[in-house]
Structures are given as C-alpha cells and as structure tokens.
Amino acid sequence: MSFLLDGEEVPFIPGQTIMEAARAAGKYIPHLCWDHEFAPHGSCKLCTVKVDGRFGAACTVAAHEGMNVDNRSAELDDKRRTLLQMLFVEGNHFCPSCEKSGDCKLQATAYELKMMSPHFDHFFPDRPVDASHPELLLDFNRCILCELCVRASRDTDGKNVFALSGRGIKTHLIVNSPSGRLADTDMAATDRAASVCPVGVILRKRRGFKVAIGNRTYDKAPISEQPQ
Amino acid sequence: MSAPQHAEITDAVLGRNSRDSTRLLQILRQILEAIGHLPKTVLVQIARELKLPYGRVAGVAGFYHFLGLEAHGHYRVLWSDNIIEQMQGSVELCEEMCRRLWIEPGRVSEDGLVSVGYTSCIGMGDQGPALLVNGRTVTAMTRERVATMVDLIRAKAPVASWPREWFAVTDNIRRRGILLDHGLDAGAALKAAMARGPAAMLAEIVAAKLRGRGGAGFSTGQKWQACRDAAGEAHYVVCNADEGEPGTFKDRVLLTGYADLVFEGMSIAGYCVGAARGLLYLRGEYQYLHEHLEATLAARRSAGLLGKNIGGSGFDFDIEIHLGAGAYVCGEESALIESLEGKRGTPRIRPPFPVTHGYLGHPTTVNNVETLACACLIAIRGGAWYAAIGTEKSAGTKLMSISGDCARPGIYEYPFGVTVAQVLADCGASDTQAVQVSGPSGICVAADEFGRRLAFEDLPSAGAFMVFDDGRDMFEVARNFAHFFAEESCGFCTPCRVGTSLVKNLMDKLNARHGSPHDINELFKLQRLMQSAAHCGLGHTACNPVVDTLNKFRPAYERRLHSMEYEPAFDLDYALSQARQMTGRDDAGAHLENAS
C-alpha cells in the first residue's frame, strides 16, 4: 500500500496517518503539535497538506491507497509561514535571549520555511513567568498552546499537571493547582512533560546555556534533515 | 455569603447531579446561579468530589462566557451585541446605563454591586435591544427601561421583583406553513411512527429527502441510517438547540410553542436509530425556557410518551436537558458533544463522526431542533407527501428568522425555493441594500441578487435573514461580524485563534482611517488561510462576511482608506500605539498632535 507525497511513493500500513507514514519513510512534513509518542492533536495546522486537492492536517488524516499528497508546495509553505508568523506575534518571543534558541522547534521551523519577519503587529500579551518550582521554570510568554505537555503529563506521567483555560485569543496554559504555581503541583523534573515542550516554556533551572549556541540541535542541520 | 455556606450549596448541587463528572458544566452553572460567582474554594471542592484534576475544572470554567473565575457583580447585565440591535441603539443604551451607574463597560463596580457588558446575539433580534440580567432575558429595551432598571439595581431589588412585562418574549409568527400549522396532538406522530416500525419509519425519512436544518443540509435519512448501523452498546439522540448564529431565533419559537413536536421528533429519531436516551442541549441564553421544557417533559412522561415500554411496544426512551453557558462554537456538533460530556467546547478531530463515535464514544445522531420537528410531519403524512413540497434538492419548508430594516420582523415559514425578493415584500422591507442570509457565517446578498432562491441549491440557510436598508453602512456590519468571530473562536487551532483577532484588528484599523490597500490584501490572504487550514466550520467561514462585503460593497471600505493610491509607509501614531500598549500609557503626551 502506498501513496504519493510530492510525487514520491511513500508506503504505509493501514491505520497510519499521512504524518506517520511520512516519518517512517524519512520524509519531513512541517509540524509543531505532533510528536510520534503521543496521540495526534491537530491544532497547530503547520502540517496542512493538500490531499487530492483538499486541505487536511497530515497528522490527523489517514493514509489511503493511491492518494496524491502535496506537501512542500509554494502554496502550502506560504500558508505555513503565515501560521508561524501568527504564533510569533500572539506570544512574546525574543529568540536572542531565549535559552531554547537552537533547540526550539518553532525557531527551527521558521528557518526551514524562510520566515523573514513576524509581518503582523505583535499582540504583546501579558503572561507572567512562574519560577516557583525548585527545578523547573515556566516562561508562558513562549507558549504556542500545542498541548504536548498536557498530553505527556496526562498520558505518560499520569499526573495532569497542565491544562488549558480561557477561550479564543485568551486561551492560556494553566497548571494543576489553585494557587496557579507549579511548585504546588506534583510535577517532577524527571517527568516526560518536563522535556516535551517544543519551545522554551518548560525549562530546567540552572541548565541555561550549558550547550553553547552554535552546537545546538538545529545549529547542526536544519529541522527537515533530522529524524523526528 | 460565607465560605461554609458556599461549601454547603456546592455539596447540595453535587448531590443533585449524582457527583457525575460528565455533568461538570451543569454543576458549575447551578453553583454560579446560587452563589453569583465561582470562588476557587468551590472549584477545589468540585474537583475533589468529582475526582477530577483541579486544572480540568478551572479549564472548563474559563472556557464559557457565562462562567469564568472572576467576580461578576451581584447584578450582571449583558447586552446582546447583535448588529441589528446595535442599529436599534443598543450601544447607546448600554453606554447610558453605564453612565448612570458610574461604571465602565466590562468592569465590576467598586462595591461589587453590578457589572455591565456585552455578549453575542441572544436570539431576540426581532424584539431587541435585548439583554440578560443574571441569565434572564429582558427584551425591547428603551431609555425609560434603562433608567428604571438602574434605579432597581441601586435599590438592590431582586430581579424576580422587576416588572414582569420586561421579561416577555413574543413569538411573532407571521407566516405559517405545514410545520407551524401542524395541528397534531401530542403523541400522534410517535404513534404513527411506531405503527410503521423503525426500519419503515426510517425509509420514510429517506423518501422525504429531509435535510438538516442546522445549516449543513446533510441528509437526515442517511445520518439516522449510519447511526442505526453503527455498532455500540448504547445509541444517543442529541437535539441541537444551541441556536448561536446571530440573527437566528426560529428554534426559540419552536421550543416555546412547539416543544411537544420537538421532543416527539427526538423520540422518533430514537425509535429509528435504536436509542434509549435523548439529550437536548439548550443554549444558556434560553435558560428562561428551561422550566417550560421540563414541564413539557414531565407531562409527556405522565402521558406515557416517554419512559419505559412506550405504547406497550417495548421501546424505552427518555430525554434530559443540558444547558450551555455562552459559547457559539458549542453549536458545532462535536464541540456540543464535548460540552455535553462536561468539557471545554472544542471541536473534535473528524473522522470519526458522531454517528459512530459521539456522546461518551457511542453512536449519536445530532440534529437541529427544526429537523426533528419536521420528522413528526413525515411520520404522519409519509415521505412522498413531504418530498413533493419545496424544490428538487430541498424538500419541505424552512423557518426564517427575519430581523432588521423591515416593518414586520419575526418568524416566516416558506416552502424551499422562495426568492429573497418575495420574503422582503412579505416582511415589509423597502429600500433594501443587502440581506445577510444565514447569519455571519452565511452569505451577504446584494440588491441585484434578490431574485435568488432560499434553497440548498442556491442560498442555503440555517434560518437567519437580516435586512439592511440603504441607509446602513455594510462595512460596520462586517466589522461587527469580525468582532463576533474573534469573541467566539474556541482558540484550539492557530489559523482561527489568531486569524480572527488579526481580522478584527484590521477592520478596526480601517475603521480608524489608518488602513491602506495593503490591509485589504491582508484580509483576502487571511480568508484563504482560514478557509483552508482551520479545524472547524467556525474558522472556515469566519472571513465570509468581510470578503463578501469587500466584493459587493467595496466603496464602504474605500471611503475609509487613508488613500487609495499611496500606502502610508509609516504612521507614527499607529506605531506609537504599540509603545503605548506596552507601557500602559494612553495620556495626551503619548499621542501625536497631528495624528490623522
């Protein structure tokens, strides 16, 4: 069983999504909220592809025999650039001073897609930092609401440390304590949720800049050339 | 009220809801009604008792407009911000109310007595300006009513003691057809359906070519068949009474005067698909109908039309009512099911569709109020009779909720295929510039298109018909709709969460005369992105009104452009607005004198 991804044949097992099949074949479809360890979520829409002329999210659409999938077309990459710009302006991202720089999937994807500027006016949301936890720091300014931490804590750690609250543009991440402080939850630095964040929200304290800029994940090779 | 009293009330509400975590939204609503807000201590207690994470409870409370964790004031006034009511002066009335109360819109007064704000259309477009006070609907607001209401609030008079006529909601039925003139006794249609048997009854629905009245127009026969065929230990029927599309109020009228017909349609659906339980999701704005609907259900139970072994046939079926809490997206069927399960109203990944994986994962048919009512007519008179009414692809009749610039707003029932011009003539509209068919997510029709027909093959409609005469500014209409979508986006997916706010900001920028032709291109670009990449119908259609009016009423936009020819490269005052926002300054010194 196979389908065509940008004209190249990709084999799949029935039940796999386009994203899973592409990953198994070593092909890169841009994505942010998807991670092979967790159930697909389908919220960032970076993985939007065109399946036989219809748009769909590669991480949620099932692969079918003989279908024709456009992935890295100019049209789709253009949409993805706009989605990235949206994610940049709705939060507060200052890459040069962020310790995730070089290891950040948002930044790496922006390089991959040649996003040159944020384009839109910044929203400058007011999102405080939570430094209450002895080992972990939460910088909500950079949250892209991908819910990977929500899934990791719930499905892998069995803890439910993270959840979303609010609605629309006011949607925001909360932690599982009435005080709103991470220190008052059962989060541990060894949790899967502690290392799952694709951007620089959930960070280990006292690890800042341990790996020098220049030697980080996406300094070595672009995101499209690294196994996901 | 003291903390121990809060705990006692919470305990009682939890008990009444069997400490069932799928009833979380109902529990939060009921506690809010009793206490007036949702203190953290109460959320902690709920989480503990329902064995849910605290974050889950807080996340649900934070999603719905009528809930929220902040204090609302002893009196919470929410004006409907439907464009039609704005045209009738709702904004001026709201401002007048705020002035008289010495408060700012959206803020609670310092003594915690009152807050005044806005909410999306509350379904009273034919009798506005309307508002909700502590969840109760008040219609036909005037300056006099504002003045008296302010006095009553100041005097701390309980809402229950306010003048009764303020709470009157009228049906305004102006044109009746086969549905509104059904003439059936309660139970007659169900009896006819049971005489046919479930498979034969379903075959009649198919033969009737009945299509969903909630907007999408999906074949009801096909949906029921798929649900019936789906494997599952339990099947469910859900009646979608969320009616959130601004300008739509026909389901409200059906639920008011035709509740038996709606419940009977649910029973027939349950009989066809093999369900024993039905759920009616009533939008929070229609809370005032709750008691009446419960009374109708009770009467049906005592008449043997609901419950065990109905009519001695072995068919068990009962219906439960769930209330929403202010979220337009919960009209989308999978978000509605999430909400019924007591969660945030976020649309699910589809497929799987509700017919196979719906409420609690069971096969579920979700249908609009009107669709279910139509099923009763088909049970009595048969599919062939029904299919002969209307047009080729749109069988039967459609209820239209007509509001705006016309002499006789209200409910009109027409066979499908009627022209826009005919409807305008019937409702007494003149000098009409445009009609918004099916609300903000529908189609804006200009005068040269009034020969078009209301039917799935031409102008599909969920029932709203908003009339704008040639004195209206269609840009303002589109801007109101852009604000609506930004307010109601659920926030799940990037294109709609951020896109609806960007569109709103661009429309505000144009309105402030800071826009350029570049911004118009941006609107088109955002529309293309949202239509192709959004997760649900809300995001797909959120730019329709902007693009429709841009295509059909371009001068309304061009009047606002800084200049058509040149693009202002740098507007210093606009650039400063960002700095003002960051520094929290908005004093005179933070503005440029010569800002244009």
Ligand SMILES: Cc1cc2nc3c(=O)[nH]c(=O)nc-3n(C[C@H](O)[C@H](O)[C@H](O)COP(=O)(O)O)c2cc1C
């Ligand atoms: C954002 C959004 C809001 C909706 N609101 C409603 C609603 O208020 N009432 C309704 O019946 N359908 C609404 N729908 C359509 C429902 O998803 C669904 O198609 C409908 O309830 C199915 O019933 P029907 O087949 O009888 O029309 C909405 C859809 C979307 C995308």
Ligand code: SF4
């Ligand atoms: S904290 Fe990180 S992992 Fe969690 S939602 Fe935000 S961006 Fe995603």
Ligand code: SF4
């Ligand atoms: S399109 Fe809008 S309403 Fe629908 S899921 Fe996305 S954010 Fe939510």
Ligand code: FES
């Ligand atoms: S990766 Fe598919 S939607 Fe985010």
